[in-house]
Amino acid sequence: MTTDAVQTEGFSQTELNLALNFLEQIPFNKVLGLKPKLLTAERCEFSMAMKDDLVGNWLQGILHGGAISTALDVTGGAMALIATWQRLHRDDVPKEERPKKLSKLGTIDMRVDFLHPGKGKEFVASATLLRIGNKVAVTRMEFHNEDGELIAVGTGTYLCG
Amino acid sequence: MTTDAVQTEGFSQTELNLALNFLEQIPFNKVLGLKPKLLTAERCEFSMAMKDDLVGNWLQGILHGGAISTALDVTGGAMALIATWQRLHRDDVPKEERPKKLSKLGTIDMRVDFLHPGKGKEFVASATLLRIGNKVAVTRMEFHNEDGELIAVGTGTYLCG
Amino acid sequence: MTTDAVQTEGFSQTELNLALNFLEQIPFNKVLGLKPKLLTAERCEFSMAMKDDLVGNWLQGILHGGAISTALDVTGGAMALIATWQRLHRDDVPKEERPKKLSKLGTIDMRVDFLHPGKGKEFVASATLLRIGNKVAVTRMEFHNEDGELIAVGTGTYLCG
Amino acid sequence: MTTDAVQTEGFSQTELNLALNFLEQIPFNKVLGLKPKLLTAERCEFSMAMKDDLVGNWLQGILHGGAISTALDVTGGAMALIATWQRLHRDDVPKEERPKKLSKLGTIDMRVDFLHPGKGKEFVASATLLRIGNKVAVTRMEFHNEDGELIAVGTGTYLCG
Numbered sequence: 001m002t003t004d005a006v007q008t009e010g011f012s013q014t015e016l017n018l019a020l021n022f023l024e025q026i027p028f029n030k031v032l033g034l035k036p037k038l039l040t041a042e043r044c045e046f047s048m049a050m051k052d053d054l055v056g057n058w059l060q061g062i063l064h065g066g067a068i069s070t071a072l073d074v075t076g077g078a079m080a081l082i083a084t085w086q087r088l089h090r091d092d093v094p095k096e097e098r099p100k101k102l103s104k105l106g107t108i109d110m111r112v113d114f115l116h117p118g119k120g121k122e123f124v125a126s127a128t129l130l131r132i133g134n135k136v137a138v139t140r141m142e143f144h145n146e147d148g149e150l151i152a153v154g155t156g157t158y159l160c161g
Numbered sequence: 162m163t164t165d166a167v168q169t170e171g172f173s174q175t176e177l178n179l180a181l182n183f184l185e186q187i188p189f190n191k192v193l194g195l196k197p198k199l200l201t202a203e204r205c206e207f208s209m210a211m212k213d214d215l216v217g218n219w220l221q222g223i224l225h226g227g228a229i230s231t232a233l234d235v236t237g238g239a240m241a242l243i244a245t246w247q248r249l250h251r252d253d254v255p256k257e258e259r260p261k262k263l264s265k266l267g268t269i270d271m272r273v274d275f276l277h278p279g280k281g282k283e284f285v286a287s288a289t290l291l292r293i294g295n296k297v298a299v300t301r302m303e304f305h306n307e308d309g310e311l312i313a314v315g316t317g318t319y320l321c322g
Numbered sequence: 323m324t325t326d327a328v329q330t331e332g333f334s335q336t337e338l339n340l341a342l343n344f345l346e347q348i349p350f351n352k353v354l355g356l357k358p359k360l361l362t363a364e365r366c367e368f369s370m371a372m373k374d375d376l377v378g379n380w381l382q383g384i385l386h387g388g389a390i391s392t393a394l395d396v397t398g399g400a401m402a403l404i405a406t407w408q409r410l411h412r413d414d415v416p417k418e419e420r421p422k423k424l425s426k427l428g429t430i431d432m433r434v435d436f437l438h439p440g441k442g443k444e445f446v447a448s449a450t451l452l453r454i455g456n457k458v459a460v461t462r463m464e465f466h467n468e469d470g471e472l473i474a475v476g477t478g479t480y481l482c483g
Numbered sequence: 484m485t486t487d488a489v490q491t492e493g494f495s496q497t498e499l500n501l502a503l504n505f506l507e508q509i510p511f512n513k514v515l516g517l518k519p520k521l522l523t524a525e526r527c528e529f530s531m532a533m534k535d536d537l538v539g540n541w542l543q544g545i546l547h548g549g550a551i552s553t554a555l556d557v558t559g560g561a562m563a564l565i566a567t568w569q570r571l572h573r574d575d576v577p578k579e580e581r582p583k584k585l586s587k588l589g590t591i592d593m594r595v596d597f598l599h600p601g602k603g604k605e606f607v608a609s610a611t612l613l614r615i616g617n618k619v620a621v622t623r624m625e626f627h628n629e630d631g632e633l634i635a636v637g638t639g640t641y642l643c644g
């Protein structure tokens with residue numbers, strides 16, 4: 001596994017690798033081929049390559065909306081995870097208590113807007129943090145193809161404490 | 162393929178079978194195991210069985226949020242498809258022009274609310290119609306497990322003309 | 323103030339009147355003329371009468387979308403308030419601690435779908451509870467006119483603990 | 484009425500003034516004190532000053548969520564209006580046919596995320612265009628106070644043809 005992720009405040013490289021491993025091992029993420037590419041306090045990115053299984057309209061050979069929604073949810077969730085991890089670090093929550101708190105992280109709700117057909121070979125889902133609180137994180141997501149076309153956007157809220 | 166779908170106004174049984182076939186043949190729907198169970202003018206239902214590939218949290222063995230989002234989007238889209246078909250019939254749009262119009266159908270945006278963890282063996286995604294216009298259809302979706310627990314709800318808008 | 327609200331589990335009539343008073347005294351609610359009509363554990367309703375100030379399109383004399391959004395948010399918030407109150411009661415949280423917890427209640431996010439133009443003289447916004455947890459409540463809202471036409475629907479998530 | 488709006492492609496100054504006048508004369512916009520500050524093809528802005536009528540929580544003196552939702556919807560709608568106007572111009576739709584098409588413009592649905600309490604004296608709601616099609620426009624909105632704090636974000640879809 002290679003990633004551009006830099007070590008972020010509160011993360012050791014070991015912990016970062018654990019997080020990357022965790023995200024890559026999720027079964028449905030593997031089905032989609034979602035790979036973490038960037039995990040920082042400001043931005044997270046996952047890549048996803050087009051393949052037959054992900055097609056929604058085989059006449060036009062475009063990505064299924066559900067694959068796009070999944071990529072956005074996963075990327076927003078990773079952003080919420082990193083942000084929560086940093087908050088726990090900032091708040092001096094003991095290291096041994098962090099995994100339990102992180103395990104409660106989950107999507108509350110998500111909106112996806114489909115702007116253009118999912119045409120392309122290599123896609124990137126990215127997320128930025130809008131808010132991190134004691135209980136709720138809010139993230140904004142985007143989904144681009146290799147030509148930089150903005151295919152979809154999303155907003156997600158995540159329970160994080 | 163077996164289905165409880167009854168013949169709806171404007172649909173011949175042949176057409177209904179075509180629609181069912183179309184929905185089942187979508188590659189990503191097959192990956193998820195989404196099967197149309199009911200396609201009527203008032204309500205659409207798809208079933209989805211739990212399997213390893215769909216897991217999001219393997220410690221807890223629960224469904225990935227992306228699989229739930231996909232099931233809701235597909236079911237809402239089928240509801241919009243049926244409703245649009247009926248509108249074309251009601252408006253006396255010639256049969257040969259209908260496929261072209263239906264081919265433009267696509268999700269504009271969707272919201273998903275995750276209410277409870279996706280635990281279960283057999284899930285049903287259902288959609289009801291909130292609005293069908295000349296250009297936009299709006300549907301409300303629900304996602305239950307075999308115990309009737311409401312796991313997620315959604316709302317979708319679809320371009321339909 | 324008259325209301326059809328019945329006394330709900332955990333609420334004394336005095337407390338219910340306090341809640342009603344609180345909701346009616348919110349300045350922006352008064353501008354809109356939002357009046358609580360029903361506050362129960364299953365369903366909340368507010369009425370709102372058409373008036374010049376609330377018009378969004380004066381050629382057609384229809385309600386401003388913002389007035390509809392506000393009515394849905396207020397009604398969903400009241401539903402979350404009642405549900406949280408009941409949860410605090412069920413969990414035997416001391417009465418003196420409840421106001422502090424309730425004061426933290428706020429909207430996390432909301433979606434509104436506008437189905438038909440806001441024509442009418444008397445409107446009712448209603449909310450039902452989809453989920454009440456320790457931290458987040460989820461509600462579904464509807465907005466009807468006096469003819470029973472469904473003008474808009476919404477979904478809201480509320481921080482409640 | 485003063486505005487920073489520059490003349491945009493397809494707009495004469497007279498037309499721009501008509502649009503500004505139209506937006507300012509909407510009754511509910513006047514109740515809120517919403518004033519257009521910028522109307523360009525890339526971005527629209529409205530200002531709104533705090534006043535007693537707009538308060539949602541009088542203990543804390545913060546803006547009602549409904550006032551924020553309204554400001555975001557109005558600003559996104561103005562962005563969709565400008566973008567549609569430009570599309571009609573680009574597509575050489577005759578000037579006399581444009582008002583009829585613009586009159587059909589309306590919000591399909593909107594999501595609002597409340598990030599921080601609405602504290603402040605002067606607020607700015609801004610919108611940028613995510614997509615303009617023949618039938619649907621999608622906009623992203625933000626709501627800031629005079630300190631530049633991001634209080635809320637939103638996404639809206641608008642019927643525009």
